[in-house]
Amino acid sequence: MLTTGLNExxxxxVETTLDFAQEHLAPQADAWDQQKHFPVDVLRxxxxxGLGGVYVGEDWGGSGLTRSDGVLVxxxxxxxxxxxxxxxxxxxxxxxxxxxxxxxxxxxxxLPGLCSTDTLGSYCLTEPGAGSxxxxxxxxxxxxxxxxxxxxxxxxxxxxxxxDVYIVMARTGDDGARGISAFVVQxxxxxxxxxxxxxxxxxxxxxxxxxxxxxxxxxxxRRLGAxxxxxxxxxxxxxxxxxxxxxCSLGGAQSALDRSRAYLTDREAFGAPLIESSALQFRLADMxxxxxxxxxxxxxAAAALDREDPQAPHLCAMAKRFATxxxxxxxxxxxxxxxGYGYLSEYGIEKIVRDLRVHQILEGSNEIMRLIVARGLIxxxx
Amino acid sequence: MKIxxxxxxxxxxxxxxxxxxxxxxxRDDVDGLxxxxxxxxxxQALRIAEEADETEVTALTxxxxxxxxxxxxxxxxxxxxxxxxxxxxxxxxxxxxxSLVLAKAIAKAGYDLVISGMASTDGAMGxxxxxxxxxxxxxxxxxxxxxxxxxxxxxxxxxxxxxSERLEARLPAVVSVTDQSGEARYPSFKGIMAAKxxxxxxxxxxxxxxxxxxxxxxxxWTAVDSAADRPARTAGTVVTDEGEGGRQLAAFLAGxxxx
Numbered sequence: 001m002l003t004t005g006l007n008e009x010x011x012x013x014v015e016t017t018l019d020f021a022q023e024h025l026a027p028q029a030d031a032w033d034q035q036k037h038f039p040v041d042v043l044r045x046x047x048x049x050g051l052g053g054v055y056v057g058e059d060w061g062g063s064g065l066t067r068s069d070g071v072l073v074x075x076x077x078x079x080x081x082x083x084x085x086x087x088x089x090x091x092x093x094x095x096x097x098x099x100x101x102x103x104x105x106x107x108x109x110x111l112p113g114l115c116s117t118d119t120l121g122s123y124c125l126t127e128p129g130a131g132s133x134x135x136x137x138x139x140x141x142x143x144x145x146x147x148x149x150x151x152x153x154x155x156x157x158x159x160x161x162x163x164d165v166y167i168v169m170a171r172t173g174d175d176g177a178r179g180i181s182a183f184v185v186q187x188x189x190x191x192x193x194x195x196x197x198x199x200x201x202x203x204x205x206x207x208x209x210x211x212x213x214x215x216x217x218x219x220x221x222r223r224l225g226a227x228x229x230x231x232x233x234x235x236x237x238x239x240x241x242x243x244x245x246x247x248c249s250l251g252g253a254q255s256a257l258d259r260s261r262a263y264l265t266d267r268e269a270f271g272a273p274l275i276e277s278s279a280l281q282f283r284l285a286d287m288x289x290x291x292x293x294x295x296x297x298x299x300x301a302a303a304a305l306d307r308e309d310p311q312a313p314h315l316c317a318m319a320k321r322f323a324t325x326x327x328x329x330x331x332x333x334x335x336x337x338x339x340g341y342g343y344l345s346e347y348g349i350e351k352i353v354r355d356l357r358v359h360q361i362l363e364g365s366n367e368i369m370r371l372i373v374a375r376g377l378i379x380x381x382x
Numbered sequence: 383m384k385i386x387x388x389x390x391x392x393x394x395x396x397x398x399x400x401x402x403x404x405x406x407x408x409r410d411d412v413d414g415l416x417x418x419x420x421x422x423x424x425x426q427a428l429r430i431a432e433e434a435d436e437t438e439v440t441a442l443t444x445x446x447x448x449x450x451x452x453x454x455x456x457x458x459x460x461x462x463x464x465x466x467x468x469x470x471x472x473x474x475x476x477x478x479x480x481s482l483v484l485a486k487a488i489a490k491a492g493y494d495l496v497i498s499g500m501a502s503t504d505g506a507m508g509x510x511x512x513x514x515x516x517x518x519x520x521x522x523x524x525x526x527x528x529x530x531x532x533x534x535x536x537x538x539x540x541x542x543x544x545x546s547e548r549l550e551a552r553l554p555a556v557v558s559v560t561d562q563s564g565e566a567r568y569p570s571f572k573g574i575m576a577a578k579x580x581x582x583x584x585x586x587x588x589x590x591x592x593x594x595x596x597x598x599x600x601x602x603w604t605a606v607d608s609a610a611d612r613p614a615r616t617a618g619t620v621v622t623d624e625g626e627g628g629r630q631l632a633a634f635l636a637g638x639x640x641x
Contacts, residue, residue, distance in 0.1 A: 012458060012574045020568055050571035063571040073571075 002075060002254060002295075013069060014076050020049055021080025029081035032205035033351050036197065038162055039084065039205065043091075043117045051077070051088055053115030055096040055240065060107050061115035062099065067240060067302040071247040075295075078251025082355040083205040085251060089244030090158050094121030094167050097237045098184070101225045110165055110184065119164035123241070124154040124185075124211050125234050131155070132368050134169075135177040135231055139213060141170035148172070148223065150183060150191075150216040156362070160209035161194040163187065167237075168213065169230045180230035184222045191216040202354030239305060239313050241363045242320035246298045249327025249359045250291065252352045256334035257287050259349060263338055283337065287330045294323040314376035321369035324359040331356050383437045383531070383553075386493045387427045388484055388514075389420040389456050391449035392504040399504075404599060405606040406474045407504065409446060416452040419499035421459075421566035426559045427497050428460045428567070430531050438462050440491055444472060444483050450582070457577035458569035465491055469586040474599025477505070481513035483597060486590040488518065495536055496556040500525055511558035521551035527562040 003014055024042050032039055046052065054070050056062025065073070070092075077085035095114040099107060113119035130137045139152025150170050157166075166185040173179030185192060195210030225233050261284060264275040274280055301315035309315070331353045335342035342349045360366045393399045397412040416424075424441065431437035441456035443449045444467040453464035467487050475483070488496055496518070501508035515522030523529075526538035526549070536557055537550040551557075569577075587594060595601060621630045635641045 008454075009574055009578065012454070012569070012577075013571055016458075016569050016571075016574065048570065049568050054571070058572060064575075065571055069571075 002072070002079075002251075006072065010069060010072055013065075014072050016049060017051075017073050017076035018079060020046065021077050021085075025077065025080030025084055029084075029205070030345065030348050030351055032081070033083070033202075033355075034204070034345065036204045036207075038087075038159075038207055040120070040162065042084065043088070043120065046088065047115065047117040050115075052091070052117040053095050053099075053111065054092045056099045056111055056115055060099065060111035062095070062111065067243055067305045068299065070240075071243050071298050071302045074244045074247035075251040075254070075298075078248040079255045080251075081205065082248045082252035082352065082359075083203045085248045086203065086245060086355075086359070087158055087206040089241060089248060090123055091117070091121045091163075092244065093237045093241040094123055094165060096240060097123075097167055097182070097224065097233060098165075100236070101182070101229070101233050105221065106184070106224065114165065120159055120162060121165045121167070122157050122159040122163040122211070123237065124157050124160075124166050124168040126155045126157075128153055128155045128210075132365055134234070135180070136175075137169060137171060137180065139168065139170040141172045141181060141183060143172065143220075144217070146220050147217050148183065148220060150185065150213045150218065152213050154211040154213070156198070156208055157211045158203075158206055158208055158362075160211050161197070161207050166192075166211060167224065168211070169234050170213075172227050172230075177231040178228050180234070181227050182224040182230035182233045183218060184224060185213070185216055185218060189216050189218060201357060202351070203358050235313075238363055239316045242316045242369075243298060243302050243305065245359050245363045246294075246301075246320045246323035246327075249324045249356050250295050250298060252356045253287075253291055253327040253330035253334075256331040256349055256352045257284070257291065259347070260284065260287070260334040260337045263341075263347075280337065283333060287333050290326045291330055294319075294326040298323050311376065314373055317364070317369040317372035317376075320363065321366045321373070324356070325366060328353070328356045328360060383431075383434055383494045384492050385427045385431060385437060385439045385495045385497060386488050386491055387420070387423050387439060387441050387456065387461065388488075388496065388498040388510065389424065389441050389443050389452050390417045390499075390502045390504075391415070391443060391445045391452035392417040392502055395503060401606075401609045404474065405609055406599065409448065414448055414451060416455040417499060417503045419501055419503055419561060420452075421455075421499075422559050422561055422563050423497045423499045424456045424459050424461060425566040426529050426563055427495075429564065430495070430529070431460075434531060440465060442484065442487055442491065443467070444475075444480055444487070446473075453582060454577050455569065457580045457582075458574040459567055460569075460573055461580075463580055464582040466582060466584045467586070467590065468584055471587050471594045471598050474602060475597045476602035476604050477507045477509055477513060478603045479597035479601065481510050481517055483587075483590065483592060484510065485514055485517035486592055487585060488514070490585075490590060494553045495531065496554075497529075498556070498558045500558050500560045511556050515556040518554070518556065521555045522557070523549040523551045523555060524558040525560055526557055527560045529557055529559055529563060 050063035053062030058064045141148040141150045164187045168183045172181040191214045193212045198208045267274045298319045301319035304312040304315045335349045391414045393412040400408045402408040427439045439461045441461040441464045498511045527541045529538040540547045
């Protein structure tokens with residue numbers, strides 16, 4: 001259960017987020033998916049709860065929650081809509097990176113807007129020719145006096161075209177991870193443009209576009225951290241981002257499981273409600289068990305990240321791999337339990353399946369998660 | 383200015399609500415929450431406080447230990463402090479007794495304005511605000527869909543079927559607000575975390591100088607003789623439109639005395 005083992009504050013946080021998700025996300029989720037509508041007004045509303053800056057310090061308008069709290073928030077949100085929850089997870093990754101790696105001037109400049117969601121954030125690492133091998137990225141940032149000039153293309157960028165603040169990883173030095181720096185690019189910067197909204201299988205309620213940087217000239221105070229720190233900053237951001245996406249898979253799958261139980265209770269076949277079939281009960285039991293195991297791992301990884309455990313990146317990778325695989329298979333089982341109705345859009349199950357499928361790919365594909373886990377096992381040098 | 387918001391902890395309407403052997407609501411088997419209609423009262427108190435200087439909002443409830451949850455919700459929405467009147471002698475108290483306890487607690491806490499919801503979502507009596515005003519000896523302006531405070535006056539609009547009335551009353555006063563008064567805010571995460579640091583006072587009947595004989599099930603002015611489960615829903619009447627559908631619908635409604 002989503003609420004098992006939580007303290008009083010966490011219970012209140014989960015209940016509030018669930019209320020919000022049920023009132024403001026769930027009723028519209030299918031329509032947003034079909035109309036490819038990005039509900040910016042609802043994101044503004046979400047900021048009233050503190051969803052714009054979940055991990056950002058209170059001094060800058062954030063909620064100052066831990067990762068252990070955050071995974072509860074994103075799971076609860078995703079019960080209403082995994083896509084909007086997933087976008088907010090990315091937005092929060094961006095806000096956290098500025099809070100964690102920016103200076104006070106940068107925090108004051110971007111965090112209040114991100115926390116109120118008056119400005120939205122996007123994370124730009126992947127390129128058309130550099131996905132899993134992110135350290136091979138080719139976008140360049142050439143130093144020119146007090147400025148940098150950024151040129152390159154970023155691929156699969158969530159929120160692109162609507163977002164106001166883009167954290168862009170670009171090469172300032174030699175090949176490899178140490179030659180990369182992180183920059184904040186703003187939507188009104190000259191030379192910034194966007195590709196068309198990609199047609200995709202799921203996650204339709206938020207735009208995915210290329211971000212095209214054609215000689216975007218930014219002052220040096222747009223750089224986050226030191227020159228050459230960009231890859232490290234990007235990876236630190238992803239540790240938390242992976243937990244967010246893992247939590248979104250839990251919430252989507254929980255919703256699919258709950259709907260399956262309700263459907264099997266109502267639906268009659270061969271003279272009895274389907275729920276009385278032990279074969280189907282066992283299927284539900286397995287779904288619930290696997291989801292509980294995934295949830296336990298996500299919470300363990302979140303606690304590790306909170307106490308800055310050296311194993312945290314490996315646990316985050318394990319949690320992301322396991323929870324997104326489990327979430328997809330539970331949603332797929334739910335579709336099967338719904339029979340032909342599960343395949344119809346009207347029941348909302350096929351949307352969850354489509355949405356959760358991409359969680360196995362983004363924020364580092366699950367193959368990369370295995371690579372990170374394996375490196376933790378056998379040593380990074382091999 | 384001191385605002386006291388009266389809030390009630392009620393059984394979750396989506397839960398399986400039952401009566402106990404003494405025909406009071408069985409609170410053990412159903413989750414409770416802050417009455418949805420009282421959220422509007424908390425919201426209006428917070429909005430008034432945001433507009434005015436030096437305003438303190440106190441959430442007040444009378445109820446069993448679990449009723450703390452309702453106070454916590456009000457505190458996480460933004461109320462400054464809370465008072466919980468809890469006493470075994472209160473079990474089964476009706477609106478007459480409840481209004482006595484509330485009035486004593488409000489007087490003890492000190493107030494310029496008392497705000498309550500239009501009714502509870504469980505008992506649905508809707509008379510507590512009027513009873514409170516009578517007991518406190520102050521003006522009442524009930525069922526407001528708009529409310530504000532200025533220059534020592536509370537003003538508001540009461541919407542009726544045929545007309546809207548503007549009301550004003552000199553403070554101190556008691557008002558109740560409807561579900562049309564403005565959407566209640568969600569508690570923010572920050573508010574939730576801050577709530578546990580806010581003061582919650584717990585008073586019993588002796589703190590309020592109320593004799594046990596004036597409240598409780600035995601001394602309620604009304605008594606529940608019996609309670610029965612709501613009958614199961616039966617299949618409705620289906621009117622198939624074969625050219626006469628409109629007439630048949632109208633005839634059905636007229637037969638049920640709806641029109």
